[in-house]
Amino acid sequence: MVRPYLPLNALRAFEASARHLSFTRAAIELCVTQAAVSHQVKLLENRLNVTLFKRLPRGLMITAEGEALLPVLRDSFDRMADMLDRFEAGHIREVLMIGAVGTFAVGWLLPRLADFQAKYPFVDVRLSTNNNRVDMAAEGLDFAIRFGGGSWHNIEATRLFEAPLSVLCIPEIAERLKTPADLLDETLLRSYRADEWVTWFDAAGIAYPAPLLKGIVFDSSLAMMEAAAQGIGVALAPPLMFSRLLSNGTMRQPFDVHTSMGSYWLTRLKSRPVTPAMTAFHDWLAAAAEQEAAALPATPDVIAG
Template sequence: MSLARYSLNHLHAFAVASRHLNMTRAANELCVTQAAVSHQIKALEAQLGKPLFLRTARGLQLSDDGERIAPAVQKAFAQLDAALSLLDEGTPPQRFTLAVVGTYLHGHLLERLQDFQLRHPGIDLRIQTHNNKLDLATETVDAAIRFGDGAWRRVEAVPLQAAPVTVLCAPELGLKSLQDLRRCTLLRSYRSDEWVAWAQAAGCPPLNPRGPQFDASVLMVQAAMAGAGVALAPAVMFRRELASGRLVQPFAVEIDAGRYWLTRSLGRDPSPAFDMLKDWLVGTLAERPPALDSDRMN
């Protein structure tokens, strides 16, 4: 099939709608009506002779054919945007320093950074990691992604990803029942009450965590995979390790210990880069996560 046969407007509508899986958000990004987006996609489907979307009880989903072409079409338009921005040589890159809690960087942000740079080549993004304890009023950063309840003083907090914590460990431990936890080293985070809350939710007698304490969940889970003990951490941030079998979640019980937030100090006006980053981050939550190697084989 020749590309010349297809309207760029139709392909652009598909690229945006397949990224959001929501016609309203796609229409807002394209600055057109929802009906116009639907019309453009139906015209493309008519040319292809194949449906690209399925409307289900769970909402809008890509068809098998839509899944096959969406990544390439999205990447093509992101590359076009990046190429055209190079012509605007009069605008220097806007430096933006983002502090990120290590677990979110590991589990969500790293695999999506290329997409952000393709979409916003005019932003010189600088990333620092932190252990969730920082003061935006005094730190030399423009914004921070951190974990908690969002109740920080003098801070704008934009909710990002929910991240309930659960038991994670190496498969070699062979945990089958709650009683098995009593023979294990229970690794600790700086949130000292999590094991107590998890035990209550699981309906088991109180547990006595005495393992090493970590200031970052990503390090605690790495220790768990190395056989140092059992961790309580957000499974959603370790989907690659769980998919590979290097890490297991032996019990279904999860507890809400907080979520991830994009935050900035209210003492400074938000920059255009902050608004772009915020919109992009919120947009990633509506998308399917990047495919894992195991996903591609199934």
């Protein structure tokens, strides 16, 4: 079946009129006359053989047919606008979908993203954050930056660097912490990884059975550090990701004792084709992370899970 040609001007006139419920206000937006908008909408109604609006003495009331058409048009116009916005200086900009652990995104990536965008202006970065739980296929991600051991099923993982954990707290609490054993009298804020504090106490030479741990459990280091900044307790978090709070004196690291629970990795689905934008980001991120990684023991750079 050959469908009748639907002029773009008529579709745009209907969409604007439906948003404003007024031919007059739609005409002002489209920089045409009210009569022109009314004519275009009538043309569309004739082509579709439906009534899209009920004309009222004061404005318009959209019909059921109009309600059905409107979201489809809005989506189509938004997608066209998005595509046109991706053209810059005669070149199309590539969208790069990145998911990142919130701690890494805020504490390390965001301060450096301006450098990436300056070097690769053709890449349109879309960044979402998570708490290290991510479904790359369902979320349509090109990359996911996550924390762990580097082995995920059907995933290619490029190791960036470790971010060892250490005790972080407000200055008032730090002043009363003379030795690691003093932490036994403090509220210890915890992440969903239950063995972190036990591992840290072991590194500090203190036996501290896991069942004795009490306190709030957080699914995000960002939320945990906010609680620590409010004096609710002591956090065990990577100082590298919270260097700004340490440098401005908001938080302190009372002990030079660290424990490593894994590394940050740049991951992608093996089945996802590599685009120029992905190559640019991979190479840039690897170079930016080199300084952090240089001081760490050599480990395999790539793991295919």
